[in-house]
Amino acid sequence: MDDATIGREVLALTRELIRIDTSNPPGRELPAAVLLRDYLLAAGVEAELVGRDPERPNVVARIRGTGGGPSLALCGHTDVVPADASDWAHPPFDAHVDDDGWLWGRGAVDMKNQTATRAATIAILARSGFKPAGDLLYIAQSDEEDGESDVGMSWLVKARPDLRVDFALDEGGGDRLVLPDGRVVITIECGQKATLPVLLTALGEAGHASKPYVGANAVLRLATLISRIAQYQPPPRLLAPTRRMIELLSGPVTDDVVGDVARACAVHPWVADTLPALLGSTMAPTRIHGSTARNVMPARATAEVDCRVLPGATHAELEADLRAALGDDLPYELDWLDSLNGGAISPIESSLYRACQTWVDGADPGATLLPVISTGFADSHYLREHWGTVAYGFWPYRTTPITVHEQGFHNKDERLHANDLVYATRAHLAIVRTLLSG
Numbered sequence: 001m002d003d004a005t006i007g008r009e010v011l012a013l014t015r016e017l018i019r020i021d022t023s024n025p026p027g028r029e030l031p032a033a034v035l036l037r038d039y040l041l042a043a044g045v046e047a048e049l050v051g052r053d054p055e056r057p058n059v060v061a062r063i064r065g066t067g068g069g070p071s072l073a074l075c076g077h078t079d080v081v082p083a084d085a086s087d088w089a090h091p092p093f094d095a096h097v098d099d100d101g102w103l104w105g106r107g108a109v110d111m112k113n114q115t116a117t118r119a120a121t122i123a124i125l126a127r128s129g130f131k132p133a134g135d136l137l138y139i140a141q142s143d144e145e146d147g148e149s150d151v152g153m154s155w156l157v158k159a160r161p162d163l164r165v166d167f168a169l170d171e172g173g174g175d176r177l178v179l180p181d182g183r184v185v186i187t188i189e190c191g192q193k194a195t196l197p198v199l200l201t202a203l204g205e206a207g208h209a210s211k212p213y214v215g216a217n218a219v220l221r222l223a224t225l226i227s228r229i230a231q232y233q234p235p236p237r238l239l240a241p242t243r244r245m246i247e248l249l250s251g252p253v254t255d256d257v258v259g260d261v262a263r264a265c266a267v268h269p270w271v272a273d274t275l276p277a278l279l280g281s282t283m284a285p286t287r288i289h290g291s292t293a294r295n296v297m298p299a300r301a302t303a304e305v306d307c308r309v310l311p312g313a314t315h316a317e318l319e320a321d322l323r324a325a326l327g328d329d330l331p332y333e334l335d336w337l338d339s340l341n342g343g344a345i346s347p348i349e350s351s352l353y354r355a356c357q358t359w360v361d362g363a364d365p366g367a368t369l370l371p372v373i374s375t376g377f378a379d380s381h382y383l384r385e386h387w388g389t390v391a392y393g394f395w396p397y398r399t400t401p402i403t404v405h406e407q408g409f410h411n412k413d414e415r416l417h418a419n420d421l422v423y424a425t426r427a428h429l430a431i432v433r434t435l436l437s438g
C-alpha cells in the first residue's frame with residue numbers, strides 16, 4: 001500500500017473515532033468499540049467485544065500465530081478526557097482537518113490517533129495475508145483516563161489471563177528530540193512512577209484571629225511545611241533506564257550525579273522538564289484546607305500531597321523523604337490517602353526494543369531510542385504487573401512539533417498533523433514484521 005492510501009484509511013478511522021464523544025467520565029465507549037470491531041472484522045480479523053459493563057466494552061482482536069514466535073499486543077484506550085468546546089478553535093468532537101493538514105479534536109494525540117493507527121496496522125497486515133509467528137493481538141481498552149470503574153485494562157488483565165502476551169506497545173513515547181550536536185533521540189516509555197498520595201496535617205493551637213500572636217496558627221505552620229516540601233531535593237537515585245538516558249544525552253555518568261543531570265538537562269527543554277522527576281520521589285502539595293471560620297485560627301490545617309515514587313520504591317522510602325523534607329521542629333501528622341499504585345518497569349534488553357530500534361535505523365538513520373520512565377500513569381502498568389508483559393510506550397511522530405504534541409494532552413486545541421498517522425502506521429507495520437515474521 002502506498003502512503004496516500006494508508007493516509008486516507010487511517011485518517012478516516014481516526015476522524016470517526018474522534019467524532020464519537022467518549023469523554024470520561026462517563027466514558028460510554030460502546031460505539032467506539034463497535035466501530036473498531038467492525039472495522040477489523042471487515043478486514044478479516046477475528047474481533048470481539050469483551051467487557052464487564054456492556055456500555056463500556058474493550059475490543060480484543062487477534063491474528064493467530066503459526067507458532068514458535070512471541071506474542072505481541074498493540075493497545076490503545078478509546079476514552080478521552082472531557083473538553084469544553086467554548087475554549088477550542090475548532091469543536092473538539094468535529095475532527096476538523098484544516099487546509100494545512102492538521103487534524104483537530106479531543107483524542108487527536110491522547111490517544112485516538114494511536115488506537116486508530118494500531119487498528120489500521122492489524123487490518124493492513126491481515127489483508128496482506130501476513131502470518132505472524134506468534135499471536136498478534138489488538139486491544140482497545142475503555143476507561144483509561146478516569147480508571148475508577150475497573151472495566152478497562154485493569155479488569156481485562158484479571159478477567160482474561162488467556163489473552164496474556166509476551167510484548168505490547170501502548171501509550172506514550174515517540175517524541176523526537178534534536179540535540180545541540182545534531183544527534184537525534186526518540187523516546188520510548190519503559191516504565192512508570194507509582195502514585196502514593198498523603199495528607200499532611202500541621203498541628204497548632206486554636207485562637208481568635210484578632211490576636212494572631214496568641215496560640216499557634218496551624219495555617220502558618222502548614223505554610224512553612226509546604227515551603228520545605230517545595231525546596232526539598234531527595235538524593236538522586238538512577239534506575240537503569242535513567243542512567244542510560246543520561247549516558248545517551250550527555251556522556252558517561254560520573255560520581256558527580258548532580259552535575260551529570262545538569263548537563264543532560266541542558267541539551268533539550270524536554271529533558272529539563274522531565275529528568276528531574278526521574279531521580280526520586282516527587283511531592284506536590286495540591287489541595288489545602290484551613291479553618292472553617294475566618295475569625296478562628298485553626299488547630300489543624302491540612303494539605304493533600306500528590307507523591308510519585310520510582311518503580312521499586314517503597315512506602316517507607318517515601319515516608320523517609322517526606323520526614324527529611326518536613327524537619328522535626330514543627331508538629332505534624334501524615335496519613336496515607338491511598339495505597340501505592342503503579343510503578344512497574346520493563347527491561348530495555350528485549351527483542352521488541354531491538355525491533356523498534358531497527359525501524360528507527362531505517363526511517364530515521366542515525367537516531368537512537370531514548371528509554372524514559374514516565375511520571376504519569378498509563379495502562380501498560382497493568383500489562384507489566386499482571387502479565388509480566390514487556391510493554392513499551394512508543395508511537396513515533398515526525399511532522400507535529402513536540403511542543404504542539406505535548407500541549408495537546410488534556411488541553412484545548414489538541415491537534416496532530418495527519419502526516420504522522422501515516423508515519424506511525426508505517427512504523428508499526430515494520431516493527432510487527434520484524435518481531436513476528438517467522
Ligand SMILES: [Zn+2]
Pocket residue numbers: 077110111144171
Ligand atoms: Zn491517554
